Amino acid sequence: MSADLSFVADAMKQSVPWVRTTGVEFVEVAADRVVAELPDREDLRNHVGGPHAAVMFGVAETASGAVVMAAFSAELGRATPLVARSEIAYKKLALGVLRAEAVLGRAAADVVAELDAGTRPEFPVHVTITNAEGVTTGEVTVVWTLRPNR
Template identity: 40%
Template sequence: MLDADVAKQMLGSLPLVAHLGVEIADVTAEGGAAQLPDRDHLKNHLGTQHAGALFTVGEAASGAAVLGAFGEAMGALTPVAKTARIDYRKPARGLITATASLTESAEDVMTRLQQNGKAVFEVRVALHDAAGLLVAEMQVDWHLRKN
């Protein structure tokens, strides 16, 4: 597995992620998590977390899940987010935590990658506020290829 601290540093160095103050909270073989802080400049005209900031924390969590799932193999692979969809369920207030996981095993994805030279797979993300309320759900389809 890719060292969690290395993965957090890699994702945290992305300019937009850093600009918004998104922090990578967890990177494991089972998934990833990221947090969006509660800051005034991240809020919309209603005083809730901005849709674009929510999308960014969800995409960052999905990237953490990808790094965690493919671990040490990441040095020979290039992941790219291919498509993404987000459903906003409730007004998002306060600290937001996005948790993400692949919908299939990393082994199955790697098998397709070995057979076809590329693979597309889905990562599902749930975004919750500090009270545990589900505020958004997201799906990110990732394209993975060998370098």
């Protein structure tokens, strides 16, 4: 039986003002995968007509945060998810609507086991950014940690 993750999109929009400001929408939400889309808006573009590099990173990091929330919602009372580090590769000029597909890079049960053992686990979320035609325009890895609450 799968968990009801319908709360994730609303929670992201309520807790992260950038999500509301830019108009990020969550197309798919699962415990190990999230797809987010960012509309093509002139005020988010760069000097060559595509989305600004920061905007590309932003939608990828947002999708990664949503998958973390979905995967570890049961742990949020005892641990706070934080970004530890990230890396982005810009592959091609992005034009039009952006789609960011974030995939959890480790089994959630393994991460929770580390948390249960008293360590501060780290885990990657891999994100592929594509344009409206499905062409990969960027690849991002965001490494998250669950910091135990004190």
